[in-house]
Structure formats: structure tokens, C-alpha cells
Amino acid sequence: MRLKRTLGILLVSCLTLTACGNSEPAQNNNPAQDSGSQAGSSESAAENTGSAADSSSAEGTTSVDGSAAAGGVPVDWDEDPAEVTWMLWNVGGTFSQEGLQAVEDAVNEITLEKINVHVNLEMLEMGTYMSQMPMQIGAGDKIDLITTFPAGSGSFSNMVTSGQLLPLDELLADYAPETYELVSGNILDATTVNGTVYAVPVYTDYTNDGYWICREAYLTEAGFTAEDIQSVEDITEAFEAIYALHPDMKMVSSGSNSLISQPLINGTDxxxxxxxxxxxxxxxxxxxVVSLYESDAYKESYAILRDWYEKGYIDKDIMIREDDPLSDATVVSGFLGGNRARTTGSEELAGEPLVSVKVSEGCVSTFSVAIMTMGIPVSATEPEAAALSNVFNEYKAQISCGMADQKTIDEFIEKLYDNGFQTYIDEAQRQLDEWLASQN
Structure with missing residues (x-):
């Protein structure tokens, strides 16, 4: 019971500290009404970073020694502090252990005072996190709170499918009623599966615009300005000009082993x-519901990516890169999905001026809401539910970075269907139909 209480109030407390960088809070709790482009899913629901931890003055609820506790939950200050581990991934740049320790100390100034919990932060680079975090959970390692990753085995959807996230309904209702009530409507649908909440999204602007971030000096030298870049075709022209001047440079790279993204899907939300x-x-x-990798939009996008790879524009080390590519002086550019606030701070990382160009208008979607969530992990209880996740992980880097030829892509799709992909599609369609009906 003490562990359950501790994890519950830890989740609530930590959420107030993790509103991704400089992101602005979401302005609408039902973003589909604004954008018109959230397809939604009856699978998902979410919480929020906003008003969680500092509800220590809840009326009528005090700790054992008479002092109020976070969320109105009694805290026994005679007990030793509970020790919990929070595993998260590095959003960008290279972190230092000294910096991480400073953040951990600041977190503990709050959690020790409010809920008698000592938090140990464990941060990994993006590439390492995607592979290591799910394996550690599956092995039963002590991890009490995790930040899910946008893709791969560390994503919210894959972790739920693999039985690696603890249901949060009772914890949120008991320990975070204000937070539970704050975010409502379609936002809550993003991390709910079959009526159960499994994670809480960070509190941010959920719009998922696409940005191209480029070192300004190289763009200017090649005869381009930011205003010249209006489409992916323009980026290709810029790559051609810069590469002719600097064939030793890497035109584009990524720290998440993936380049295929909405910025490349021209005009398609x-x-x-x-x-x-x-x-x-x-x-x-x-x-x-359709198979993404069999869609015309994906095929058109991948043709561009494949062309970049064959011309030598894509970083040959992209499959093993774990750091933010802009920290590498030999990388000219990268892509970023999210709101405009996420593009800030990149110049300090790059060590020189950058150009940030919006190349696609985003929408609020299930993915953009669930792109970074907080969840409480459990050891995997249904590893077989991940036969599709394993297939995707096997081919992900190749098909996401332009390295796969058509034979490899066909092989990937065939393996998906051999492992129950049609059943997966049908179930997603059933849940989407159910959600649409509930929205009239």
C-alpha cells in the first residue's frame, strides 16, 4: 500500500516538473474542435502536467504528524523516505552528470518536503533509451516512473501492447483528482486503452508542426535564405547546392534513428x-484506418528519402547515432516535429546561428498528445503481444532513414501480415468506429 501511495503521488508531483522545455501550456482541452484534424482513438486517454503536485493544502487531510501532504494524501514523516527511480530520455543535446544531479537535487527539494519521497533520476540518450528501457522493465529492474518515447519499443502504444504500463485510474482518482479533472475530452482519449488510463501526457502545446533546422552559414553560402525554403523539394535543392560545396558534410541526420516523418508527407495530415x-x-x-507503410503518402515521401540516401545526403551513421545531430559540427541539418517552442535552444547546442523553417502545418492528433507521457512501468506480462513491435524494431532504422530498397520494404510488410497485422488493423478500425460514434 505504501508503494502504491508513493508511486501515485510521485507521478503527480513529477508531472509539474516536466512540461517539456519551453513549451506553452495547452490552451484547449478539446483540441479537435480547434484543428478539426484529430482522428482520435478510443484506445487512449491522458493526464496533464499542469496543476498536480502542489495541492498539499487539501482540506481535512493531514499527514500522520499533522502536516498537510501533497494531493491530500497522508504522509508518515516517521518513515524513511521512499526511494524511487525515474527513467527518462534526453530531449536534445548532451547532458552532463553534474547537470542531471542539479536537477535531481531540485526535484528532491520538492518531493522530500511534500511527500517524503527521494527521486533518483536515470537519464539516457535517445537511441539508448529506445532499446534499453523496455528491456530493463521486462527484466524486472527497479524503475518506478518512465517517460515514454515517440517511437519504437519505448513508445506509449508499444508499451501498453506489451503489458509494460500500470493502469493509473485508481491512482489518479485517489491521489490526483484535480489533475484528473483538469484535462478532459479528447486529450484523455490519447492514453486510454479499453477504458483504462495508462499514462499522463506532459502539459504543452500538442500541435505537431514540422520544422527543418539548418546551419545558417551553409544555407547562406549556397545562395539560399529561409524564405526560399517552402517545401521538401526546396530542401532537396539546398542539399544539392551545399553538398556540391562541402561533400564531406552530412546534409541531414537524426538522433532517433528516423527521418521519415510528417515534414516529408507533403500536404497530408x-x-x-x-x-x-x-x-x-x-x-x-x-x-x-490504413497501413501507414502501404499508403501513397508514405510511398511518395519515402521516394524523396531514398533519393537523399542514394545521393549521399543522409548521415551514414544515422542508425547508430544517439546524440542530437546538431551537436555534431559535420551535420548540416535535421528535422523536428512539435510546436515552435521546441526549436528554441538549438543554437546553443549547435554553437552557431541556425535557420528554423516550418515545412508542414501540424495537427493535434493521438500521436502528438501521446508523444511524451509519464507512466508507471510493470514487468511485461504479455510479451507475445509485442510479435508486430519486434518486426517494426527489426526494420525501423532502414525504412525510416532511406536505407531500405523496395525488396526490403516488401519483406517488412509481408512479415507484418505474417504476424497478425490485419487483425491489428481491424481492431484499430473497430475502436476508431466506436470513438467516432461516441463523438456523434
């Missing part, structure tokens, strides 16, 4: 429903 494999193409039929 889609919702992945929080998965790596499915999509609802909002511009086409917002009621139909």
Missing part, C-alpha cells in the same frame, strides 16, 4: 493513433 504502423489520413478519409 495523418494520425497514427499512437502506433508506429497505422494511420488515418485526415485529408482523405478520416474514418478509415
Amino acid at each position: 495523418y494520425d497514427t493513433l499512437g502506433t508506429d504502423l497505422l494511420a488515418v489520413m485526415v485529408d482523405e478519409d478520416a474514418t478509415k
